[in-house]
Amino acid sequence: MLAMGATRVAVIGASGRMGATVCAAVEGADDLELAGRFDVGDELGDLAGADVVVEFSVPDASPANVAHCVSRGVHVVVGTTGWSDERLATLREQVARTQGVGVLIAPNFALGAVLMMAFAAKAAGYYESVEVIELHHPDKVDAPSGTAARTASLIGEARASAGLGPVPDATTHDPEGARGARVNGIPVHSVRLRGLVAHQEVLLGAPGEMLTIRHDSFDRVSFMPGVLAAVRAVDEHPGVTVGLEHYLGLG
Numbered sequence: 001m002l003a004m005g006a007t008r009v010a011v012i013g014a015s016g017r018m019g020a021t022v023c024a025a026v027e028g029a030d031d032l033e034l035a036g037r038f039d040v041g042d043e044l045g046d047l048a049g050a051d052v053v054v055e056f057s058v059p060d061a062s063p064a065n066v067a068h069c070v071s072r073g074v075h076v077v078v079g080t081t082g083w084s085d086e087r088l089a090t091l092r093e094q095v096a097r098t099q100g101v102g103v104l105i106a107p108n109f110a111l112g113a114v115l116m117m118a119f120a121a122k123a124a125g126y127y128e129s130v131e132v133i134e135l136h137h138p139d140k141v142d143a144p145s146g147t148a149a150r151t152a153s154l155i156g157e158a159r160a161s162a163g164l165g166p167v168p169d170a171t172t173h174d175p176e177g178a179r180g181a182r183v184n185g186i187p188v189h190s191v192r193l194r195g196l197v198a199h200q201e202v203l204l205g206a207p208g209e210m211l212t213i214r215h216d217s218f219d220r221v222s223f224m225p226g227v228l229a230a231v232r233a234v235d236e237h238p239g240v241t242v243g244l245e246h247y248l249g250l251g
C-alpha cells in the first residue's frame with residue numbers, strides 16, 4: 001500500500017499510443033496524480049518524484065528505462081513487449097539487490113486477454129493440436145506479439161506437464177515459411193492489418209473437434225483497468241513479476 005494521498009505516477013513513452021492513453025487514465029483517477037511524462041531523448045533523472053512509473057516504449061529501450069527506475073528505488077509497471085529471457089535475468093539480478101522495489105512486466109493488461117491465456121493453458125493438456133494466431137495494427141514493431149509469445153510459453157509448459165509430444169505436422173516442404181513461427185514448439189502466426197487493434201485466437205484441435213479461444217481489444221481503453229490496478233498494487237509485490245495474472249489471483 002502506497003503512502004496516504006494521491007500516488008504520483010510518471011509515464012515513459014508518454015506520447016505513444018499506449019502512453020497517451022495511460023496519461024489520460026491517470027489524470028481521470030481521483031487517487032492518482034500524473035507527475036511526469038517522458039519520451040525519447042528526455043532525461044529521466046529523478047523521474048519527477050514519482051512513486052510509480054508506467055513504461056510503454058519500444059523493446060530496445062525498455063530494459064534501460066526500467067533499470068533507471070529500479071536504480072532510483074521507484075516501482076515500475078511495464079507494458080513494453082519483447083523482453084527476452086536474458087534481459088529478464090539481468091533485471092531480476094538488479095532488483096534482487098534493491099530492497100522492496102516492485103516491477104511488473106505484463107505482456108497484456110486487458111482482463112480478457114489474461115483470462116484467454118489462462119484458459120488456453122488450462123485446455124492445452126487435453127488437445128493434440130494447437131496453434132496461435134495473433135492479429136494487430138500494422139504499426140506494431142514486434143512480432144510475434146508479447147501476448148502470443150507468453151501464450152505459447154504457457155501452452156508449451158502445460159503440454160509438457162501433460163506428457164504431450166510435439167504438435168502433429170507432416171509438412172516437409174515450406175520454402176516460404178507458410179507454417180509460421182515456432183515459439184516454444186507452438187506454431188504462431190502474426191497478422192498485421194489496418195483497422196485492427198489487438199486480437200488473438202488460440203485454436204485447439206482433437207479428432208472431430210476444435211476449441212477456439214478468442215480475445216479482441218477494440219480500443220486501448222481495454223488495457224487501462226489492468227494498468228491502473230497494477231499501479232495501485234505494485235508496491236505490494238516486491239521483486240520482478242511477469243504477468244498481471246499474479247496480481248489478480250489467477251497465477
Ligand SMILES: NC(=O)C1=CN([C@@H]2O[C@H](COP(=O)(O)OP(=O)(O)OC[C@H]3O[C@@H](n4cnc5c(N)ncnc54)[C@H](OP(=O)(O)O)[C@@H]3O)[C@@H](O)[C@H]2O)C=CC1
Binds near residue numbers: 039058110142146223
Ligand atoms: N502490455 C500491454 O497490455 C500492451 C503492450 N503494448 C506494448 O507497448 C509498447 C508500446 O506500444 P505503442 O504505444 O502502441 O507504441 P508507440 O510506438 O505508439 O509508442 C512508443 C513510444 O515510446 C517512445 N520511445 C521510443 N524510444 C523511447 C525511449 N528510449 N524512451 C522513452 N520513450 C521512447 C516512442 O517515441 P517515438 O515515436 O518518438 O520514437 C513512442 O512515443 C509496445 O511494446 C507494445 O507491444 C501495447 C499495448 C498493450
Ligand SMILES: O=C(O)C1=N[C@H](C(=O)O)C[C@H](O)C1
Binds near residue numbers: 136140145146199
Ligand atoms: O502493440 C500492441 O498494440 C500490443 N502489444 C502487446 C503484445 O505485443 O502482446 C499487447 C497487445 O496485444 C497490444
